[in-house]
Amino acid sequence: MQYLLMIYSNESDWHQLTDAEREERVGAYRAYTESLRSADVVRGLNRLQHTNTATTVRLVDGKPHVLDGPYSDSKEQLAGYYLIDAPDLDAAIAWAARCPGASHGVMEVRPIWTIPCESPTGA
Template sequence: MQYLLMIYSAEIDWHGLAESDRQEKVAAYQAYTESLQKADVVLGKNRLQPTNTATTVRLVDGKPQVLDGPFCDSKEQLAGYYLIDVPNLDAAIAWAARCPGASHGIMEVRPIWTMPYEPAPTA
């Protein structure tokens, strides 16, 4: 089953790091990515540019309204993601816990909706 591991962290923290600390964090993500690749579970991944490069689009009275930036009040912003294919939620959680993002932010684990539409499993 496919899961999206979303990495949320405070952008301001990244900008305040010394260059050596940034390189250390980048190396940790590279090692994590290599682990996912060796386990043959990663389907996609990307780091996102800062939120000041984002554009928000919504329909107002049927017409697009385009605004600069995201508009949610949050200490953490979506910084990147991994799309993985693993047997179950427990395996996805285990991979999320290993991600460096879990140590400096939060990880959201969400199953991908398969097509054709299938209702989400009930607890």
């Protein structure tokens, strides 16, 4: 089963780190990513740009209402994710606990509801 491991952290904390601390954190993520790849469980991953690049869209009276910025204003922001394939929730939680994001933020683990995609022609 696939799980999305979402990394929430306070993006302003990054600017308070020294160059050495940043390099250490980047190295920890590289090592974690390599461990996921070695175990052949990673299916996708990305780091997100800062929330000041976000755009929020919602329908108001059937018309798109577009706002600059993220949907919610909170202490921690969605910073990135790993999409993994794990046999069960316990295994997904174990992978989330190993993620460097767990030590400087919060990890949210969510099972993926797989929806088959077909081309418009049915092929």
